[in-house]
Amino acid sequence: MFAQMQDISRGTLNVSVATTASSFATRMISAFLKQYPATTVRLDVTNRGTLIRQLENNEKDIVIMGKPPEAMDLVGEAFMDNPLVVIAPPDHPLAGQADIGIQTLQREPFVVREPASGTRAALEKLFSRCQISPAIQVEIADNEAIKEAVAAGLGLSVVSRHTLELDLQAGRLVILDVEHFPIARHWYLAYRRGKRLSPIALAFKALVFEQAPKMAEALSP
Ligand code: PGA
Numbered sequence: 408m409f410a411q412m413q414d415i416s417r418g419t420l421n422v423s424v425a426t427t428a429s430s431f432a433t434r435m436i437s438a439f440l441k442q443y444p445a446t447t448v449r450l451d452v453t454n455r456g457t458l459i460r461q462l463e464n465n466e467k468d469i470v471i472m473g474k475p476p477e478a479m480d481l482v483g484e485a486f487m488d489n490p491l492v493v494i495a496p497p498d499h500p501l502a503g504q505a506d507i508g509i510q511t512l513q514r515e516p517f518v519v520r521e522p523a524s525g526t527r528a529a530l531e532k533l534f535s536r537c538q539i540s541p542a543i544q545v546e547i548a549d550n551e552a553i554k555e556a557v558a559a560g561l562g563l564s565v566v567s568r569h570t571l572e573l574d575l576q577a578g579r580l581v582i583l584d585v586e587h588f589p590i591a592r593h594w595y596l597a598y599r600r601g602k603r604l605s606p607i608a609l610a611f612k613a614l615v616f617e618q619a620p621k622m623a624e625a626l627s628p
Contacts, residue, residue, distance in 0.1 A: 416445050418607040423451040423461050424471040427489070427526055427550055428594060430570045431622050432471060439614050446607060454548065456523025458597075465599050468608040471615075473525035475597045482602075483595040484612075486619040490568040490589035490627070491529055492582045494557050502581045509537045509586045516544035516562035518553050529590050530565045537587065554580060565590070569626040 420439075424432040429452045436448050451467070458472045462481060475483035493512070495502055501511070512534075520527040534540060544562040547553050550570045557564045558579050568589060574580040596612055598604065604612065 415443055415607045415610050418605065419447045419449060420607045420611055421449045421451075421466075421468045422471070422611065423453060423458055423467040425458060425473060425525060426452055426454050426548070427567045427570060428471045430550075430567070430572075431626060434622065435615055435618055438618055439611055442614065443607070443610065454521060454523045455525035455528070462597060462599060465602065468598070468605055469611060470597045472595055472597055473529070473592050475595055480600045481597050482600050483597045485593045485595050486616055487594045487623050489592040489594050491526060491565050491592055492568050492571070492589045493563055493565055493585045494554070494571065494580045495563050495583050496558050496560055497578055497581050499563075499581070499583075501583050505584050507583055507585045510539060512541050512563065512585065513539045515541055517541045518545045518547060518556045518562045518564045519543055520550075520553065521546055521548040524548070525592070526566065529592055533587055533590055567592075572626060
């Protein structure tokens with residue numbers, strides 16, 4: 408145990424997280440640095456497509472992403488829910504309505520993430536299953552900018568409930584009660600099977616699992 412603490416005390420953790428996971432990853436890192444103050448964390452925030460490439464090339468100690476692709480030989484351990492919801496500005500005609508049928512979305516313009524995003528893929532899968540294809544008004548590779556665009560009335564969007572904490576509190580955005588939502592995604596810690604995690608990566612992994620229940624409650628009160 409003491410030997411492991413020694414190894415961790417000054418190491419560097421190279422972690423890469425999905426764009427959407429940045430809403431909580433920095434808080435996880437803050438808790439990690441309280442326990443291991445002399446370590447350095449290099450955090451990369453990128454979309455699912457790039458995370459998959461980084462995993463293929465074994466570039467990172469550990470990755471936080473949506474469901475890892477089954478075709479790859481990876482270890483993927485789920486640690487927290489990631490509900491995806493439909494958002495609108497508070498003055499939108501659908502705001503406050505109960506049980507909105509998904510077909511209603513067909514006539515609404517959408518603001519969506521870029522094609523390599525996991526959120527975008529989950530949205531497209533549901534829309535294709537329900538045979539709807541709402542018009543894409545704007546495509547943006549950033550959740551904060553998407554929320555701004557929705558608040559400005561450019562269209563509806565689907566984002567992780569975990570990115571909305573402050574916007575809901577401030578009354579800038581509302582969640583619509585749409586059939587088939589929330590889409591139930593999950594957050595995973597992932598790395599290549601057979602990879603020997605460094606002591607610092609193992610310590611971070613343990614902390615993520617320990618913090619996850621608290622984090623889930625803080626993100627979706
Ligand atoms: P994204 O990933 O930020 O690339 O959309 C999140 C996810 O896979 O759910």
